[in-house]
Amino acid sequence: MINPTLTTLLDHRSIRKFTDEKLTAAEVETLVNAAQHAATSTFSQQYSIISVTDPQKLAVLGEITGHHWLEKAGHFFLMVADQYRNEQLAPKNERTAINLRSTDKLLAGIFDASIATEAMVTAGESLGLGSTVMGSILNDTLRVISLFDLPELTFPVLGLAVGHPAEKPEQKPRLPKELIHFTNAYQPIVATDPILKTYDQLITSYYHDRGSNQRDETFTHHIVREMSRDPKQREEILVALIQQGFSLEAAH
Template identity: 40%
Template sequence: MNETLQTILQHRSIRSFTNDKITQEQINTIVEAAQMASTSSYMQAYSIIGVTNPQKKEALAQVSGQPYVKDNGHLFIFCADLYRHQIKATEEQLENMKANLENTEHLLVSTIDAALAAQNAAIASESMGLGMCYIGSLRNDIQQVDTILNLPPHVIPLFGMVIGVPAKEPEQKPRLPLEGVYFENEYNRNQDSSLNQFDATIKQYYENRSNNKRIDSWTDQMLRRFQNTMRMDVTPYVESKGFKKR
């Protein structure tokens, strides 16, 4: 197995870092790696904001509820970005552009572009011996994150990424069986057996892990999660920024 596959297959999210900051050279390498991901029709419809200001990091950690948003080697925020596509447009051009720019297609394009870039950043970091974790919990108060980062119209923050030197190496979390996510030629609606198999795996994983043992299955976690609404404010926020309006 080659080194790259080893890096990918050994992934675990790191939520505890030493005090070491990553160097400017490492930051540049990670961003360059992110930029080399594929991009839909060459749009490069994302931006990355590195947050170093302690007050801003503290405020973002408050939004997320996670101390490691403040305490890490570096914090990146990945944004879907259709702002720079209109910078040189005349007023009339901009009016014409909006119906296109603001449709669901371009919410998908910019979100996918940002995520592909982010995953390159994740793999690049891990290949250099660093650890990382995605921070979706910034969407606990997405408008607040927008304000902290001073985002213009047609730019929305999707998630953060913390990177640093791992202080702990947690166990690797199992995934659904391959046949539970990979189908041939058409969608397989009969997923009961792979879900049952996975629930058994997960119960064992939670029973055996060194920290934070519990009794739970994946199915129960998901049923609980989806019983109550969360982050309903993401919808009006995203619309207010000129995404998915049409």
């Protein structure tokens, strides 16, 4: 089955090199419009989008993420989980305060911001733009919060660098569907699964053959490496969540 929407979705790849061309105001508006039409938990629209155009702020984000190429993107969006706006609309009482600070509402803000982000990615790709979603803004969450004056009950979830592509990287092969799509119950995997081994070989070939940053790595190696990172690097996220007023505790 194929149609233009599926073609766009199935042709996805992250773009990290851009031409000098900035997004037009109409393109920015179109992406924000696409974000706004994404599904939103309990119709609460609990996210905000900050367009970052200040070169100094972009430079700080480049430093935080280690991805200085974002400074050359055609546009940069900061996607924020936002219960602050709804706090301003809700009655000031104990139940409201507990609800807005709950893990449930924290997750809802994160879902909303993330789903809106993917809508922007796909909308951009449908217009010939490329992008990279950036979780590395959380390398220094507290600095991001203060850089953008994020009030209580907000949290920076993702960055999104968008622009006119100056590269067309090979697509990264995904896990075989048998390993991610189950029917009626979860299917645990064993590390020796031959389907996984075949995928490991596929990823090895992908890393060998791709145009840049070639390396000798299977998917399993990749996960082992990811899991070996120093957990302290991101410990500040919990501090930031608490600072922003999320309780992360049961209501009773």
